[in-house]
Amino acid sequence: MHIPDGFLATPVWATLDVAAAPAVGYIVRRAQRGFDEARVPLLGVMGAFVFAAQTINFPVGIGTSGHLVGGALLACALGPAAAGVAMCAILAIQALVFQDGGVLALGANIVNMAILGVFAGYLPFHLWGGGRWRRPAIFAAGTLSVLVSALAALAELLISGVKMPSAVLGMTLALFLVSAVLEGAITLAVIEALEAIQPGFIGKPAAGRPLARRAAGLAAVLLAAIGVWFASTAPDGVQKLAQKAGISQAAAFFWTPLAGYQAAFAGSLWLRKAIAGLAGLALIYGVCLWIGRATRARSV
Amino acid sequence: MHHVVLERWSRGASALHRRDPRAKLGALVVFLVVAATAHRALPALAAALLALLSAAVISAGIPLAGALGRAALVLPFTAVFGGACWLAGDPARGLALVLKSYLSALAVLLVVSTTSLPALLRGLETAGAPRYLLMVAQFLYRYLFVISEEAQHMSKAAASRGATFRGLAARARFRGAAGALAVLFARSYGRAEDIHRAMLARGFPGHFRTLDTLHFGRGDAVFLALASFAPVVARAAVERFARWPA
Amino acid sequence: MARLIDVRNLRFRYEDGAAALNGVDFRLEEGEAVALFGANGSGKTTFVMHLNGLLAGEGSVEVCGLAVDRQTIPAIRRKIGLVFQDSESQLFMPTVLEDVAFGPLNLGMSSEQAAARAHAALATVGMAAAASRAPYHLSAGEKKRVAIAGILAMDPEILVLDEPTTFLDPPGQRALAGLLADLPQAKILVTHNIPFALATCNRAVFFQGGVIAAEGSVEEMVSRFGWDFTPDPSKLNRRQRA
Structure with a gap:
């Protein structure tokens, strides 16, 4: 689910843009490690593959069809960092060229799909993809990646104050579940077909060290728990959360540093607002840039 | 399109x-x-x-x-x-x-x-976005046309084979679509290797240099x-x- | 005449164990244009990939007096330009100009120098007007010309073209043969296209089972290996009548 511009409250999109900057910087560094820019064509072409794959329909039954989302497939085939970068590139092209997802909401969409979705899609494969449980692990990878992305997007919308009657919300959740299961099935079917053409094409993850395994397992359980909690308590839970976290407070926090300047433009409300808005924007941009530079500098 | x-x-x-x-x-x-x-x-x-x-x-x-x-x-x-x-x-x-x-x-x-x-x-x-990501996006956009065309050929071919048992064997069509995607995946992968070879043949030193435009x-x-x-x-x-x- | 390429007893085996080259000996002199004939899978493409170090087998490969190894590869890749069969994979940059400038930029030229080189190379192949276009929108013949310009911009001494006529219609093939005849570099052409080889090459070698089975003039190789196809007129007529 690509969130368009205009759907998220300003504190939500701004926070996620700021959060996405270092996360993208990190996965970019990870994807480059040991390869410099030699894998750029691979990630680009595989991104184009995911785009093109969405034109191939999979029958679901009762006359409807679905298509691949691709995060988990890329994560299994290329590794999580490279898959994350490819997904980021897909989201950027979708936002710019296809008006699919917003530009200010790009940070949110990247966090949902390229970071959380890819991570959730890699985890089961990483943990159990090497052994007896390979097929269920791949299925779980596809399912989890779509489910986590969709729930994160829904949570952001609800926190931003988009309202849904509980019937609609229930329907939405059911829809998410169906598309998640479908993604699991497609991911598994494609990987099995691939291995029939070229055995050993999708590698088997080496068994990780026990500590890393346990930590990763814990993260998986936590993610699942958050998902379940969210599904069971929404919408009341989310709205309560929004009230508790205080959207109004967050907004106040966001604009407070600029409040002092308002005196200088007393009486002219619109100018004050315009300048506060632009300054806030410059601030976000500066923070993103600074975080990006800082993470890059540390890597050298 | x-x-x-x-x-x-x-x-x-x-x-x-x-x-x-x-x-x-x-x-x-x-x-x-x-x-x-x-x-x-x-x-x-x-x-x-x-x-x-x-x-x-x-x-x-x-x-x-x-x-x-x-x-x-x-x-x-x-x-x-x-x-x-x-x-x-x-x-x-x-x-x-x-x-x-x-x-x-x-x-x-x-x-x-x-x-x-x-x-x-x-x-x-130049506004500060990670260059690596933008190069990936550039290749993605360049090959979007090429791979989409291949995908269209394949889905046409699949449709011409699958049209005879429409509605009956959703499971078979599901497998057919998965097979088509697997072939498309392997071809795209091979395409990426060809591109990398073509880059090396023209002296690619490991990072991209681009014209200042x-x-x-x-x-x-x-x-x-x-x-x-x-x-x-x-x-x-x-x-x-x-x-x-x- | 200076010797540009000297290959002795080159052997190569793919990772899956299939032997691709079983002792190839090959020389190329200045000013020559050599056609590489042979069945699919006889080792032609594998052979040309050794000339600029994309593959490395046993035996010796010398290009312009330099033995191909890790140290000499950058120097060799500017002397020998490889034009791949599928232009779509070769033209990977977003515009024609940026693609042709890719090689010169890799040679360490400034942006202005590289752009000037690229414009000159595009003029040589008659594609100057296409500089700002996207490669995807060009015709197959135009793509091949731009791919050749990308090689010429690096000012090589040897051109290697792998199946250059594959996606070209007959007028496109004729135009390409004319262009190649005008280029002064020594050439190696991997091709199945006999008229094209006759028009562009003064020597031919025939690959069979990973070795060069014979060499001579293009006509000689064609007649000795029966390497052409002319439809039998009587069968043609019968099919047309039916």
């Missing part, structure tokens, strides 16, 4: 086409923020911003009806959520979602149909200032004078 049309539009020669991509990106972000943070007198503001964008579309020599229609691609999705808000008893918010997302999409469409995508990516790079001139600075002020002034004026507070 959508992106083919946008690319054709982006080859125009208007004053807007000639502006530095960074100037257009800066103005775009200001516009998006003005639209995203608006909360009073939305219908009037939306009309004002729509007029602003339409004027820019016309001055760029892009067919207005075509641009308005293509931006409407966002409407099915946003209408669902707008409708949900309305059902939940908040029609004003539902309307706001639809208006804001449509205007934002139109603004992005205007920038993309007056700037070639490579130039846009180069502009994003961008020049941010005085005209771009003036454009950025004017284009950023326009939506801010429009919003301020509407919020000050509009009769109906929403």
Whole structure:
């Protein structure tokens, strides 16, 4: 689910843009490690593959069809960092060229799909993809990646104050579940077909060290728990959360540093607002840039 | 196809086409923020911003009806959520979602149909976006055409084989589609290896060097200032004078 | 005449164990244009990939007096230009100009120098007007010309073309043969296209089972290996009558 511009409250999109900057910087560094820019064509072409794959329909039954989302497939085939970068590139092209997802909401969409979705899609494969449980692990990878992305997007919308009657919300959740299961099935079917053409094409993850395994397992359980909690308590839970976290407070926090300047433009409300808005924007941009530079500098 | 049309539009020669991509990106972000943070007198503001964008579309020599229609691609999705808000008893918010997302999409469409995508990516790079990611996006866009064409051939071939047992064997068609995707995946992978070999054959040293094609001139600075002020002034004026507070 | 390429007893085996080259001996002199004939899978493409170090087998490969190894590869890749069969994979940059400038930029030229080189190379192949276009929108013949310009911009001494006529219609093939005849560099052409080889090459070698089975003039190789196809007129007529 690509969130368009205009759907998220300003504190939500701004926070996620700021959060996405270092996360993208990190996965970019990870994807480059040991390869410099030699894998750029691979990630680009595989991104184009995911785009093109969405034109191939999979029958679901009762006359409807679905298509691949691709995060988990890329994560299994290329590794999580490279898959994350490819997904980021897909989201950027979708936002710019296809008006699919917003530009200010790009940070949110990247966090949902390229970071959380890819991570959730890699985890089961990483943990159990090497052994007896390979097929269920791949299925779980596809399912989890779509489910986590969709729930994160829904949570952001609800926190931003988009309202849904509980019937609609229930329907939405059911829809998410169906598309998640479908993604699991497609991911598994494609990987099995691939291995029939070229055995050993999708590698088997080496068994990780026990500590890393346990930590990763814990993260998986936590993610699942958050998902379940969210599904069971929404919408009341989310709205309560929004009230508790205080959207109004967050907004106040966001604009407070600029409040002092308002005196200088007393009486002219619109100018004050315009300048506060632009300054806030410059601030976000500066923070993103600074975080990006800082993470890059540390890597050298 | 959508992106083919946008690319054709982006080859125009208007004053807007000639502006530095960074100037257009800066103005775009200001516009998006003005639209995203608006909360009073939305219908009037939306009309004002729509007029602003339409004027820019016309001055760029892009067919207005075509641009308005293509931006409407966002409407099915946003209408669902707008409708949900309305059902939940908040029609004003539902309307706001639809208006804001449509205007934002139109603004992005205007920038993309007056700037070639490579130039846009180069502009994003000098504005601080990670270069590696932008190079990946550039290759993605370059091979989007090629791989999509291969996918179309394959789905046509699959349809011509599968058409005989339509409706009967969904499971077989599911497997057929998965097989087609696997072949497409393997071919794309092979294509990437060919590209890498072609890069090496021309002396690729491990990182990309690109031609400097961008020049941010005085005209771009003036454009950025004017284009950023326009939506801010429009919003301020509407919020000050509009009769109906929403 | 200076010797440009000297290959002795080159052997190569793919990772899956299939032997591709079983002792190839090959020389190329200045000013020569050599056609590489042979069945699919006989080792032609594998062979040309050794000339600029994309593959490394046993035996010796010398290009312009330099033995191909890790140290000399950058120098060798500017002397020998490889034009791949599929232009779509070779033209990977977003515009024609940026693609042709890719090689010169890798040679360490400044942006202005590289652009000037690229414009000159595009003029040589008659594609100067296409500099700002996207490669995807060009015709197959135009793509091949741009791919050749990308190689010429690096000012090589040897051109290697792998199946250059594959996606070209007959007028496109004729135009390409004319262009190649005008280029002064020594050439190696991997091709199945006999008229094209006759028009462009003054020597031919025949690959069979990973070795060069014979060499001589193009006509000689064609007649000795029966390496052409002319439809039998009587069968043609019968099919047309039916």
